[in-house]
Amino acid sequence: MEGEARFLAEVEEAARRFRDIPAHLPVKLVSHLDADGLSSCAILVRAMRRSGRLHAVRIVQTLDDQVLRELAREHYAAFLFSDIGSGQLDLVARHLHGRAVFVIDHHPPVAEANGVVLVNPHLFGIGGTCGAAVAFLFARALDPANEDMAHLAIVGLLGDQQQPDGGTLNRGILEVARRAGRIRVARGLRLFGMRSRPLHKALEYSTDPYIPGVSGSESGAIQFLREIGISPKDGAAWRKVVDLGEEEMRALATGIVLRRMDREIPEDILGDVYLIEGEAEDTPLRDAKEFATLLNACGRMDRSAAGIGACLGDGRLRSAALDTLVEYRRSIMSAMRWVERNPEAVRREKGYVLIDAGENIPHSIIGTVASMLSRNREFQPGTLILSMAAHDRHLKLSLRSCGKSPADLGRLMGEISSCIPGAIGGGHASAAGALVPTEQHDTLLHKAHEVLSRVAREERVA
């Protein structure tokens, strides 16, 4: 059997074992804090509700010794982890010994399953997918009626920067979402926030595509619109991209292409957008990619319940989630302004940049700040950005790369943190993070400079 068929058989088997758990026993759902984690969790919550099974939810940023010790004290007979757990199988097995444990995840597994039911496409050579996609397949195996949540798997994929049309597994789920009338794929301008923000703001905030003279500048954005003959206002009201007529839309696309002519990466500014059917045109819930950002915001602002509620269509939680998105954007903008105004906190070295924000930037958004800086073309492609913020006796670190990374960032972060007492670190090839005790600040700086400058040297030799 090929990998995918074997994986799907494994999903069925896991669902069968889950159904064997007596129906009156409540289960604990534990999921990751990001957009993929929250959409995974929403899918599983709906599946539990549908089968009438009692359940409780816990959302975590990391799965460490302390979290697992707390979970072990709870009297659940079964634990269902989603979008997290594959990297901590040993810990999970040790702490939750004797309980029924399911790990529904897509991160590369380390260690043996050890009595845990592990549902992970990596074991079958399938990458490029996400936690919500795996949770969806599991939920569908529990009950085919759960097919009505396929659109949440698409939100998870976009949240994790994966392609809904990449790989047969993802494509299959996309097809289900389309057939269920939950997702419509449209060709359009890939301009983030085009439904929820005024036109000039969407242009100003556009970092991908980056528009020279427009991205990052409100007046530049308004000036650009005037030049291409599009009025940013309709009477007193700011217009949105979705308010533009067909002719204006074409003028806008052409204008952006012309502005970007000298860019080294001519990525397509037109692309597939994934629209969630039944949502109003002008809400961030309409575009699956923006929905993912909304979930991300809820996770980072400590409002996970609002995000999960928005996925499940709860009216009150939906509006709480929308408010949270506004708050989140505000706090990112003020963090970016802080970086701009405090050049002494930004150390530019050959091949890398180190940002030490102390308590001036919330630890929950320092990763987003690093990502935004990595997209701002002020730095050479390949430059590594390491940012850190202090919180609760720890330093939260994020490592990103401008464009294609010269090295596996997860491995670099692992190397840095492995030399520091009490630190944990790791991640993916293109995004990594770590948590370091504050008292190790100087050791950390020393080690970070050592590792990052070595990468920069190797890069120049290569």
Ligand SMILES: [Mn+2]
């Ligand atoms: Mn994920």
